[in-house]
Amino acid sequence: MNTQEVIKVENLRKAYGATLAVEDVSFEVMEGEIFGMVGPNGAGKTTTIECLEGLRKPDQGRLRVLGLDPQQESRELRRRTGIQLQQSSIPEKMKVWEALDLYASFYPDPANWEELLAQLGLEEKRNDFFSKLSGGQKQRLFIALALLPDPELIFLDELTTGLDPQARHAIWDLVRLVRAKGKTVLLTTHFMEEAERLCDRVVILDHGRIVALDTPQALIRDLGAEERIIFNLYTTLTPEFEKTLSMAGRIDVQGERITVNGSKSGTDSLVSDVVSLLTSNNVRFHDLHTEQPTLEDVFLSLTGRKMRE
């Protein structure tokens, strides 16, 4: 078990004029984990990450990143961290290989950029101008730039915003690959699905404050929300079977369409309970699917609002 702290934030507070961006934010990020900050736009994610990167000065609070003070020891911090910013760019007419070669020269012991180019699937684009790349390719190049210092810690701010689902999944795979090399990842996202599928732990921010902090699974479990199994029968439901089935959960019948609401019993999931009841009773069914609560539901129940409002 690795329990080394890579980031420690205590009571971070930052305001822009009269607008309070972040207040009383505290959390820790452990070595080797993918840690996500999630929340709607304006929740304070970028402010928090930029304070950690040393790009913004906190009004209050104690920050340690790799054991360093991001304000006082920013040069050292920049040598050891990789940063992908939400809003940044490289010159339009800079070629992909030129950017990597140039940025590699900034670090004392950079990663091999030729290898990164291949790993990120940008080899064919090496002689293309930055302006000619697609959104996904630009993001991959930024990840490559963030990996150049061969960093212990990598910051990714709104990594997949504006990408299509395919590009997004490809980027997720890359982030998992980075973690597999033993690096720590701190990312922000406003896609709950991204946080749920990618992060080991998430902190949910809303209006500059932490509303929840745990693994996505635990957050969903603590919600106590029910799972929902929906399927269609070929025949109508017999009263005897309805009684059997109701041991698994609450039943809602709409003609041949049956919905079972419930939480898992013991070690088996609700799905396997329902399916085994169906098969052991020789009831034929089709189009079975499940609906499970997501981080989106967690956010809704914690704040009373939907994420994308």
Next chain:
Amino acid sequence: MKNLIKMTWVEAKLFLREPIGAFFTLVFPLVMLFLFGTIYGNKPSPYFNGYGTIDISVPAYTAMIIATTGLVGLVITMATYREKGVLRRLRTTPVSPLTVLSAQVIVLFLMTLLGMVLLIIAGKLVYNMRFEGNLISVLAGFVLSCLSFFALGFILSSLIPTARTAQVVGMVILYPMLFLSGAGFPRELLPETVKKISAFLPLTYVVNLLRGLWIGESWNLHLTELAILTIMLVAGVLVSVKLFRWE
């Protein structure tokens, strides 16, 4: 050092990939030279104290290039880099701001130098241009002029929020200055009242200095220019260091 060399090299390539910047620095002055050379030739003229149009135009056009790179090229590049987050991206790395700015200065200086060299070659080969100055002295005047104008450019670029504004402001400052300072067009041909205005334009001092050094005048005759350009340089560096923003 390694990163400064690399950055300078990449910035030089970027400069040459931007057709408009490269055109106004390297091609446009030559076009002007051939245009006025074709019209007036380079015969000694009483208007110009016995020098020809080309003899006085090459140092004047050099001043024009200095003003163009310093007040337009540099300002647009820096404003674009700031607006698009290029500087922000660089700020996340250990590279020092001094390296980033030095690379810009070196590239613009070399491009301006190249522009002047092209003018000299064309003037010599096509119009048999006279050069009576001391090479070291002329180069010293050239370096001082470049740096003082680049310093002015850095101040402008710190004050200007976007690349678009930079373009407009650069042009608005540059064009009248080119005509009134004697850079685009010999000052001998300007009316007296206009000559009075030109005393307030920094570029006038570059034109006077370079034209004087070009025909072999001593620095002693140009102490005013030396003082004004040095003050511009020092003040420019101090102010732009104070004003510099990454974003």
